[in-house]
Amino acid sequence: MLQSIRDRATGPIAWFIVALITVPFAFWGIDSYVSAPTNPEVAEVGSTDITRVQLQRAYDQSYQRLQQLMGDGFKPDAIDTNQLRRGVLDNLIQETLLNQHARKAGYRVSDVQIMQNLRSQEAFQVDGSFSPQRYRDVLARSGYTPASYEQQLRQALAVDQLQGGLSSSAFVTERDVDAALRLKNQQRQISYLHLPYSHYMAKAEISDKDVEARYAVDAQNYRTEERLQIAFVELNKSSLQQAEPPEAEVLRAIYEVEVNARFTKPERRHARHILVRVDEERNEAVAKKLIQSLSDRLNDGEDFTSVASKESDDLGSKTKGGDLGWVARGVMVPEFEEALFGLDKGVVSAPVLTSFGWHLILVEDIQSKQVQAFDDPEVQDQLLTLYRERELGERFEQLAKQLDELSFDYPDSLEQVAKALGLEVQQSDWFTRNKGTGLGSNTAVREAAFSSAVLDNKENSAPLKLASDRLVVIRVAEHEPAQQRPLAVVADEIREELVQEFARDQATENAEKAIAKLRSGVSMKSVAAGMGLTEKNAIWVTRDSQKPELAIVQAAFRLPRPDQGKPVFEVVTMGDGNAIVALNDVRDGDPASASVEERETMKRNLLAAQAQAEFRSYLEAAKDDISVEIHEDQI
Numbered sequence: 001m002l003q004s005i006r007d008r009a010t011g012p013i014a015w016f017i018v019a020l021i022t023v024p025f026a027f028w029g030i031d032s033y034v035s036a037p038t039n040p041e042v043a044e045v046g047s048t049d050i051t052r053v054q055l056q057r058a059y060d061q062s063y064q065r066l067q068q069l070m071g072d073g074f075k076p077d078a079i080d081t082n083q084l085r086r087g088v089l090d091n092l093i094q095e096t097l098l099n100q101h102a103r104k105a106g107y108r109v110s111d112v113q114i115m116q117n118l119r120s121q122e123a124f125q126v127d128g129s130f131s132p133q134r135y136r137d138v139l140a141r142s143g144y145t146p147a148s149y150e151q152q153l154r155q156a157l158a159v160d161q162l163q164g165g166l167s168s169s170a171f172v173t174e175r176d177v178d179a180a181l182r183l184k185n186q187q188r189q190i191s192y193l194h195l196p197y198s199h200y201m202a203k204a205e206i207s208d209k210d211v212e213a214r215y216a217v218d219a220q221n222y223r224t225e226e227r228l229q230i231a232f233v234e235l236n237k238s239s240l241q242q243a244e245p246p247e248a249e250v251l252r253a254i255y256e257v258e259v260n261a262r263f264t265k266p267e268r269r270h271a272r273h274i275l276v277r278v279d280e281e282r283n284e285a286v287a288k289k290l291i292q293s294l295s296d297r298l299n300d301g302e303d304f305t306s307v308a309s310k311e312s313d314d315l316g317s318k319t320k321g322g323d324l325g326w327v328a329r330g331v332m333v334p335e336f337e338e339a340l341f342g343l344d345k346g347v348v349s350a351p352v353l354t355s356f357g358w359h360l361i362l363v364e365d366i367q368s369k370q371v372q373a374f375d376d377p378e379v380q381d382q383l384l385t386l387y388r389e390r391e392l393g394e395r396f397e398q399l400a401k402q403l404d405e406l407s408f409d410y411p412d413s414l415e416q417v418a419k420a421l422g423l424e425v426q427q428s429d430w431f432t433r434n435k436g437t438g439l440g441s442n443t444a445v446r447e448a449a450f451s452s453a454v455l456d457n458k459e460n461s462a463p464l465k466l467a468s469d470r471l472v473v474i475r476v477a478e479h480e481p482a483q484q485r486p487l488a489v490v491a492d493e494i495r496e497e498l499v500q501e502f503a504r505d506q507a508t509e510n511a512e513k514a515i516a517k518l519r520s521g522v523s524m525k526s527v528a529a530g531m532g533l534t535e536k537n538a539i540w541v542t543r544d545s546q547k548p549e550l551a552i553v554q555a556a557f558r559l560p561r562p563d564q565g566k567p568v569f570e571v572v573t574m575g576d577g578n579a580i581v582a583l584n585d586v587r588d589g590d591p592a593s594a595s596v597e598e599r600e601t602m603k604r605n606l607l608a609a610q611a612q613a614e615f616r617s618y619l620e621a622a623k624d625d626i627s628v629e630i631h632e633d634q635i
Contacts, residue, residue, distance in 0.1 A: 040634045043089065045096040046626040050089070052634060057143065059088045075441065089635065095159070097622045102158040109157040110356055112275070114150055115324075115331050116316050117157065129268070132330040133261050163615060170610040177603050178591040184543070184602065185589025190556045191538040192548065193528050195511055196577035197503035204502040211494045215487050222490045225432040228449050229478040232439065233414050233423040235396070235403050237469030243391045251383040255374050258386070263372040263379055266329060270365040271340055272304055272322035275314040277357040284353070291351045291358035298348055304362045313357065326367070336361070400471055403463050407473040411459040414475055427477055439474075442466060449474055511571045511578040518569050524582055538584055549574055552581055559583040
């Protein structure tokens with residue numbers, strides 16, 4: 001079809017199409033086609049909008065985390081993408097609510113705290129120390145700027161303070177611990193009667209007419225699924241051959257561009273500081289007078305570490321004598337940085353004013369700027385790797401462009417595409433619209449394979465992006481439509497279904513009759529004998545008992561305590577039948593017998609549960625206080 005359009009789009013027809021496209025461009029420009037709102041709001045939380053781009057980024061990060069956690073066991077088909085997207089949106093809404101409440105409650109995070117957090121993250125370190133260049137590179141790969149990342153970090157740390165305050169307010173008493181231990185270590189005496197489906201299967205009498213009737217009513221359930229095999233060519237960056245080492249001049253050119261970012265360790269200074277805050281209680285003049293008095297004490301010979309430990313307002317560094325560790329340029333606020341890098345080793349600065357207050361800064365040590373030479377073998381290895389990565393990336397992009405063009409120019413075959421790009425035409429296993437193996441396990445591949453263009457028009461697909469460095473173009477190789485399976489083929493399958501249904505119905509009916517007798521006072525032994533079954537003798541179980549089956553143990557601890565020694569009953573459905581569970585007696589655990597470690601563990605668990613409950617209550621109150629509107633049509 002596409003080829004026929006290309007063949008006919010000549011002469012007057014072609015000029016008509018050009019005119020049709022040109023008119024709206026002349027009046028409104030190309031933006032009239034592409035500038036429809038591309039980043040609409042998916043939710044409004046108070047005064048803050050959550051956009052589709054934010055949602056998509058958070059969704060992609062969650063999806064990638066799932067891939068990393070599950071490794072080879074990751075199955076895209078097992079993920080409900082709509083449910084995952086909704087969960088991600090709920091988390092964004094909760095995060096936004098908490099950010100607004102944290103600001104409203106006055107929680108603030110200083111630049112010093114941000115810097116200390118960044119310096120502690122291994123992802124931003126080189127040789128155990130914070131690297132500004134590494135920091136910028138990592139953020140760039142993740143789609144962040146330093147400003148946007150630090151803003152998110154500032155909000156997250158403020159929310160941590162809020163949650164920490166709520167958690168610290170939770171408490172439990174020793175009586176609470178005793179009560180919890182009584183429940184945790186409780187024992188329950190049960191007896192039960194198992195009604196296995198197999199007991200009733202032999203009694204099932206399924207005639208040919210029964211099978212025919214089920215087939216007539218549910219014929220649609222006995223159809224084969226439509227399925228496909230596809231031919232495909234795959235362009236995989238990892239399969240491309242590496243480039244030969246280039247001339248030295250090429251590596252030299254890369255070195256000149258990258259020397260500052262990759263092969264230079266910038267000057268660093270080991271700093272301490274004393275901070276006197278400027279805030280509502282202490283204005284700038286009062287703070288300046290105080291910092292000057294501290295400066296005089298240092299000039300009179302007092303130890304900087306000792307003064308910082310006693311007088312500094314920076315809680316993050318105060319306990320370490322004001323120690324900020326090794327600091328490079330681009331980390332601290334400009335006023336602080338200018339003073340720090342203008343000092344000699346061992347010298348204390350004059351008072352320095354920043355947005356946080358007045359500082360005294362001490363340089364304990366200096367590491368000079370170090371540049372690795374071009375001829376350094378380590379540098380040569382890095383340059384060659386960098387060259388090959390870039391060359392491979394460029395080559396992959398060129399081949400990807402060719403793949404796109406060729407699959408469009410030759411829509412009726414993959415042979416020309418494969419020949420031009422040096423690829424192999426491969427064939428998949430059979431797969432359906434909903435599941436498959438190998439390439440057929442990919443949702444995007446299945447959707448494309450069953451699309452009108454590929455299935456009905458028998459054309460090549462557009463290149464499908466399986467990963468950032470992996471593309472495939474597919475076309476249908478074999479197609480089997482859904483077909484009705486003959487009765488003769490499915491008769492045994494239907495008969496087995498009817499036997500299973502009969503057994504389930506009989507087990508349920510007999511369980512209801514049996515439990516009615518038990519509640520009227522008939523013993524379980526008598527009921528079991530009347531059904532041709534055997535009662536399981538009374539046993540004591542705990543919450544973590546491995547036997548009998550989990551469903552029976554769970555039922556035992558779900559039932560209310562027996563009243564005046566009268567057993568209580570419940571019917572439990574299991575995989576192989578039903579069971580009637582009788583709870584005869586309950587024996588509470590003894591808190592006095594618990595070890596110190598067990599009591600402490602229980603106390604921690606109760607505190608965590610209490611803190612979580614208080615946090616949920618706080619979150620519900622936040623939702624009542626701040627309006628939340630979700631735009632379902634934009635999600």
